[in-house]
Amino acid sequence: MMFANKKHFITAIVGALIAFSIIALVLCLVRIEDVTLPATVKYGMVFDAGSSHTSLFVYEWDSDKENDTGMVSQTLSCDVQGQGISSYTNDPPKAGDSLRECLDKALKVVPAAKQRDVPVYLGATAGMRLLREQNSSAADRVLAEVAKTLQEYPVAFKGARILTGEEEGAYGWITINYLLDSFTKYSPKSHTWVRPEAADIFGALDLGGASTQISFMPGSSVINWKEAFKLTLYGYNYNIYTHSYLCYGQNEMLKRLAKELITESSSSTRVDHPCYPKDYTETVSLSSFRTSPCTNPSDMRLTLGDRNVTLEGRGNASKCLDAIKKLFNFSACGQRQDCTFDGVYQPPISGRFIAFSAFYYNFKFLNLTKGQSLATVRETIEHFCTRSWEDLSSSYPEENPDRLPKYCANANYILTLLLDAYKFNETSWNNIIFQMKAGSASVGWTLGYMLNLTNMIPAEAPARVKGHIPSLWAAAIAFIVLTLALGLAALLLFLWV
Structure with a gap:
């Protein structure tokens, strides 16, 4: 009678442990929640069409921006061969053609899957401001040819425009203070930008x-x-x-x-x-x-x-x-x-x-x-x-x-x-x-220009997918292993007595 009671007691324990294991396993498999994925990298290009020459800069930043301003870094710089675009008044199509070599180089550093989403801007400065004063129709033709060339490429062309002198000065100010951490810097203590x-x-x-x-x-x-x-x-x-x-x-x-x-x-x-x-x-x-x-x-x-x-x-x-x-x-x-x-x-x-x-x-x-x-x-x-x-x-x-x-x-x-x-x-x-x-x-x-323009690019919410929360997965696995071990120990005890 005592043996039968012990047998029933151990059987009950083993059964309970096995049941708990199954429940934990089910919870592990069906406990699904939204999980935040790492931010994706975005790219942008800015042409600096100066009075004497043109340069192209490629920038990148994470899609989850800090207070609506992207943490932008320079990926590539390329000097366009020849003079500034304002020098092509007698042959405007050459202004657009002059940009092709640098554009081809830029597309080699941007993943093909992202190229069509890359915003591309061209900002012309004092050389084109002078040309506009002297001959506004000639300035318009040069900008039109530049835009025509950029629209041929698999990028999101956002426009070619002449910056005001004050914009040029302000964006240079932004660049300097951004690079020197005057606006924000990373705090290892708080693990965030402050x-x-x-x-x-x-x-x-x-x-x-x-x-x-x-x-x-x-x-x-x-x-x-x-x-x-x-x-x-x-x-x-x-x-x-x-x-x-x-x-x-x-x-x-x-x-x-x-x-x-x-x-x-x-x-x-x-x-x-x-x-x-x-x-x-x-x-x-x-x-x-x-x-x-x-x-x-x-x-x-x-x-x-x-x-x-x-x-x-x-x-x-x-x-x-x-x-x-x-x-x-x-x-x-x-x-x-x-x-x-x-x-x-x-x-x-x-x-x-x-x-x-x-x-x-x-x-x-x-x-x-x-x-x-x-x-x-x-x-x-x-x-x-x-x-x-x-x-x-x-x-x-x-x-x-x-x-x-x-x-x-x-x-x-x-x-x-x-x-x-x-x-x-x-x-x-x-x-x-x-x-x-x-x-x-x-x-x-150009970097200040890109930083300011990231405010116009919607701040993406971090991508979320259905998946297992890592901490829950680890806890469930640990519990299953423990209960199975206890169940095995109880079974061996049963056989021994």
Whole structure:
């Protein structure tokens, strides 16, 4: 009787354990819930159609964006062969054809399955702004041909447009502060992206071929300033000052400088150029000044005609600086301190600045990007300007011979722009950092443009599918193994007794 009771008791235990195992197994198999999958990678392309050349940048970011702003990184950069698209006014289809080589390279880095969803933008800057002023129909034809080419590719073409100077400046400002983690940075402690408690917001100084831009956040004491550009990034609002000066880019400045020297000269065929190296000569056609609104005054056509003029280098640093300062209308500001030139308002500069594009390239050549004092910068430029053409060409055999004689003028122009126009001084000069890259990404307006445009791309909800929750699966398996082990132990105990 006792044996029978024990047998029934053990049988009951084994049966219960087996039943629990079956229930757990069923729960494991039928317990289905929504599971979040990892974010997918998205891509975007931006063409920077500048005044002298065009570049293509490919960016990527995760689809689950941070506060509606994608964490964008640069995947590829490609320089388009040839001049800027504004140079193709006589043959607009070539403007579109010039983009094909870089487009083909870009499609090799984007998975084929994603290509048709890749947004592609082309932003044209000061070169096309000048062309639009001079001949709006020609500018429209160039943009139409560019759009036609881009529409032939298996991508989501979003348009080719001419950016305003203020947009160009603001997007450059975004790029800089994004790359330097001024907006947000990853916190290993909280395992998320957070806004730095004391965000160090940088200003942006951009110098292109046809325009130059300054963008920064004014100090807290400045509240009634006129030119504001409003942005929302990572859930925060930013109001920045930005201004673009058309015709004050490096290439247009050199043309304007030559035109003024020719106009003021008593000679009609040979003109002294204080910024060019001694013994260097350059012949220019007066008709070339009519290709840009920046150098196309009616009086030149009437008084000087279309003859050729030879510019003869004199290598005089002080006269070079004086000639360049005449390109600015500083008198329009009167005694105002909140004014740059031509009567343009600017609040006092505040904080640190990144100077890129031609600011960087000119100072890099002169080895002035390592934080040298203003006195050292001035001394270096003055010494460089006194060197002869023979000395320079033998010292820099690999430098582009068209660019080499222009560094003296470019450097003095940068000094005039930063010190006399923007009003940096001996102290604040140390707040300018000459830099062209941050990490592996190029500094420029295109990344900021892409970052801002990700707000227009709907923030995708993370993909969800039916599946097993990992923790539940592990717990169920562990319980099944345990119950089966206990059941086996009970069975062995039963057989033993």
